[in-house]
Amino acid sequence: MPILEGEGVTKYFGGLAAVSNVDFYVNEGEIIGLIGPNGAGKTTLFNLISAALVPKPGIIKFKGKNITGMKSYKICRMGLARTFQSVKVFANISVFDNVRLGSYFGKSPGLSSADAAREAGEALEFVGLSAMSATPARDLTLANQKRLEVARALATGPELLMLDEMMAGLNATEIAQAMELVTMIRDKGITIVMIEHVMKAIMNVCERIIVLHHGEKIAEGTPQEIATSPKVIEVYLGEKTDA
Amino acid sequence: MDTARFTSKGFLVPGIINLVILIGLATLPLYGSLYNVVLITSIMMYAILTVSWVMFSGSSGYLSLATATFFGVGIYVSALLLPNTGAVLPLLVVVLIAGLGSSIVALGVGALTLRLRGIYFAVFTFGLVILVLELLNWWEHSVTGTRGRFVMLVDNDVIFYIMLVIFILSMLTTYLIRRSKFGLALQSIGENEEAAEHIGVNVTMVKVITFAISAFFMGATGAIWATKLTYIDPYVAFNVLYSFLPVLMAIFGGMGQIYGPVIGAVIFAYLQETFQTEFPYYYMLSFGVILIVAILYLPGGLVGLIQKAWRRRPGGRHADT
Numbered sequence: 001m002p003i004l005e006g007e008g009v010t011k012y013f014g015g016l017a018a019v020s021n022v023d024f025y026v027n028e029g030e031i032i033g034l035i036g037p038n039g040a041g042k043t044t045l046f047n048l049i050s051a052a053l054v055p056k057p058g059i060i061k062f063k064g065k066n067i068t069g070m071k072s073y074k075i076c077r078m079g080l081a082r083t084f085q086s087v088k089v090f091a092n093i094s095v096f097d098n099v100r101l102g103s104y105f106g107k108s109p110g111l112s113s114a115d116a117a118r119e120a121g122e123a124l125e126f127v128g129l130s131a132m133s134a135t136p137a138r139d140l141t142l143a144n145q146k147r148l149e150v151a152r153a154l155a156t157g158p159e160l161l162m163l164d165e166m167m168a169g170l171n172a173t174e175i176a177q178a179m180e181l182v183t184m185i186r187d188k189g190i191t192i193v194m195i196e197h198v199m200k201a202i203m204n205v206c207e208r209i210i211v212l213h214h215g216e217k218i219a220e221g222t223p224q225e226i227a228t229s230p231k232v233i234e235v236y237l238g239e240k241t242d243a
Numbered sequence: 244m245d246t247a248r249f250t251s252k253g254f255l256v257p258g259i260i261n262l263v264i265l266i267g268l269a270t271l272p273l274y275g276s277l278y279n280v281v282l283i284t285s286i287m288m289y290a291i292l293t294v295s296w297v298m299f300s301g302s303s304g305y306l307s308l309a310t311a312t313f314f315g316v317g318i319y320v321s322a323l324l325l326p327n328t329g330a331v332l333p334l335l336v337v338v339l340i341a342g343l344g345s346s347i348v349a350l351g352v353g354a355l356t357l358r359l360r361g362i363y364f365a366v367f368t369f370g371l372v373i374l375v376l377e378l379l380n381w382w383e384h385s386v387t388g389t390r391g392r393f394v395m396l397v398d399n400d401v402i403f404y405i406m407l408v409i410f411i412l413s414m415l416t417t418y419l420i421r422r423s424k425f426g427l428a429l430q431s432i433g434e435n436e437e438a439a440e441h442i443g444v445n446v447t448m449v450k451v452i453t454f455a456i457s458a459f460f461m462g463a464t465g466a467i468w469a470t471k472l473t474y475i476d477p478y479v480a481f482n483v484l485y486s487f488l489p490v491l492m493a494i495f496g497g498m499g500q501i502y503g504p505v506i507g508a509v510i511f512a513y514l515q516e517t518f519q520t521e522f523p524y525y526y527m528l529s530f531g532v533i534l535i536v537a538i539l540y541l542p543g544g545l546v547g548l549i550q551k552a553w554r555r556r557p558g559g560r561h562a563d564t
Contacts, residue, residue: 072441073445073446084441090438097427101431104424105424
């Protein structure tokens with residue numbers, strides 16, 4: 001049974017269908033890539049899954065349970081965490097407390113402060129930010145703020161993690177590190193759905209790719225299938241002159 | 244005094260300072276003049292309003308101008324239950340009921356309006372003061388037929404001690420919230436509400452509960468303040484000035500530290516009391532000037548200034564390390 005499913009997921013902004021009748025499924029333990037040109041509706045789909053927006057019509061199921069219209073904090077506590085395209089760290093709170101908030105309020109609220117601190121410490125260690133625990137989040141580099149968001153999401157104890165353009169704006173070294181981090185997270189047994197524009201990352205890391213265009217799902221398959229699909233090349237990769 | 248928290252002396256220095264202030268305050272009616280007791284009662288009233296305003300608005304980032312509403316509800320509860328014709332209930336019970344009454348109003352208002360963000364929330368809470376004021380006006384005119392109400396006389400020392408207890412409780416509550424995971428959640432809402440919700444924080448509940456807790460202290464203070472006023476009408480009880488003064492006092496003192504709002508309120512209220520008697524025509528003007536200077540040159544408030552000076556002194560530690 002898929003861990004996450006969507007049936008006929010649709011969202012209109014005024015007259016514009018940002019996401020239109022999209023069906024998808026994510027199996028446990030997979031790394032799914034979600035790609036598409038700018039404005040294709042990728043982030044909107046993320047927002048619909050994490051309930052920042054409500055699909056109309058459409059149904060989203062997580063672990064077999066209908067989560068459509070549920071509050072975001074409840075979805076998080078069920079084990080579905082995410083990061084944001086434009087980083088949303090708590091700028092004036094220390095790196096450690098950013099993550100500690102995740103372990104306090106995530107999947108197992110009611111954690112003792114010692115346990116929460118331990119979990120936060122582990123999550124920071126995992127993403128490699130232990131040395132910056134006491135720094136206010138605003139003082140981190142963009143790459144580290146993105147790592148911090150991942151650590152914070154991991155601290156909530158997710159079974160499924162959604163990464164929204166984790167690699168955008170990073171340099172080559174940082175991208176390589178981020179790719180490694182993604183596989184490390186999967187190796188912990190966490191299912192991953194990632195939006196990404198960095199093709200190298202998508203092709204290397206993902207097991208299956210979903211392509212959105214103008215809010216519609218136009219293709220789905222292995223990286224190999226997607227890379228050779230004429231339809232994808234036409235609408236997504238554009239003219240041949242385009243890099 | 245705040246920077247001492249960061250030195251190796253830890254809790255000791257602020258602890259002793261707190262204790263000395265507390266003992267000084269608690270014994271004040273024994274040696275102080277009546278004028279001083281009354282003056283400090285009103286200073287504490289402003290301090291409570293400011294501290295409880297900061298409790299919610301300081302961390303959550305929601306600018307509430309509803310202070311006068313909750314304060315006024317307290318004043319009115321007191322006027323209804325402690326009329327000069329004889330108390331319906333004991334004084335302490337009335338203070339408690341007033342606090343709870345304000346909390347309940349805050350729960351209702353909060354549940355309805357805390358989804359409004361930024362300026363909309365501020366405007367709504369401001370409108371609330373006017374709304375309740377006009378409703379009571381209408382009620383007093385057409386239903387009860389009274390213009391104003393006389394409140395039972397209470398001994399000044401009793402008012403002083405009840406005010407002191409409310410003040411201590413509001414400080415303790417602020418301290419406990421700041422140290423708790425609840426306070427951390429509130430702070431995360433102020434930083435980025437969407438992110439807070441997505442890591443499992445029930446943002447609506449955290450906001451509404453804090454709003455209600457802060458309203459409790461405002462209401463309780465209003466109830467005891469009413470016995471000092473002895474005569475009230477809706478215009479006295481729901482004076483919008485009580486919505487703005489705590490905000491100004493908090494800015495003046497600085498909101499970064501727990502003592503900032505208290506220092507701001509104490510100095511501001513003291514100046515107000517003395518200016519009002521010394522320069523009745525200029526006191527509002529001088530306030531305006533002080534505030535403009537504070538906003539332009541003291542972004543961290545008075546406490547921020549003290550910390551800066553502390554760090555600059557030779558051998559001074561960095562308070563933010």
